[in-house]
Amino acid sequence: MGESARRDRLVALLAPVVEAEGLDLEDVTVTPAGKRRLVRVVVDRDGGISLDDVSEVSRSVSERLDASDALGNSPYVLEVSSPGVDRPLTEPRHWRRARGRLVKAALTDGTEIEGRLAEADGEGVEIEAAGRFAYANLAKGKVQVEFKRLDDEDDDEDDVADGDEG
Template sequence: MSAGARDGRVRGDRQKAALVELLEPVVGESGHDLEDVAISQAGRRRVVRVIVDADGGVSLDDIAVVSRAVSKALDETDVLGGSPYVLEVTSPGVDRPLTEPRHWRRAAGRLVKVAFTQDEQGPAETVEGRVVAADEAEVRIEVAGSERAFPLSGLGPGRVQVEFRRIEADDEEGETHGH
């Protein structure tokens, strides 16, 4: 890596840290959690992507409220310098890794896959099941019909599994077709 690239990355890391410091309380005031901030270049402009989440999810109205508050905060500071930027406020996608207790709590009822290691020397066990509940110390997952408690410290990043529900024949027969 060249010295210029390294300097650019350090500057970007500092800028991201400054953005997180600025925006965390702004997003928090709206009842949301700041999950991540990403800055990327798009031609002459930068794209500032602010990812937010909340218990119960994030609606389009929530996104609008957070977007206005973040935009105001950015306008009142020079953390981005003078160059133009585009602001995107979004919620995390289904592919976001579950790493924090709040991520696991918000995944209650969802099918997940995660690596679990009892200790640092032991082999990892791949666990697939439905999240029952989570707190700051453990995640309870229903695996093969029985509930198991896993210490959060032994879990790798979890992934929500996409489920496709088959339309049941009973649902189709129950519909009125105007005959």
């Protein structure tokens, strides 16, 4: 069985298990790791996921894999995680989850746009200072990593009372 066919079979097997936990299955990969295989399952949902979510879905995915013959008799190591910030924005749900973030997107006509993602709905996205774009016109997008400058932090720390020398 080819890698593509194996991946498709694993997606079909695991998607209902992940969805039953209230999560979206974003990716499944299998890579050789010595005599074992490393099975990476990437899950997400609106609002993000917690360690408890990862633990629950990991248990459910492991039970489903053990009950099937999808991996044959070979031992495997299961890794369940959320997508990293470098995940490309390819689905409407990815764009929706990036609302408020700085994004850079390549358009199908070859131009690039960058700005804060103001809105993402079923039809497309609104990027501040760039405009509205239908998903059909977006080749791919990516969230840009932003580092907060120290002088941008809230001034709450300056509210400490003076003269409290104990």
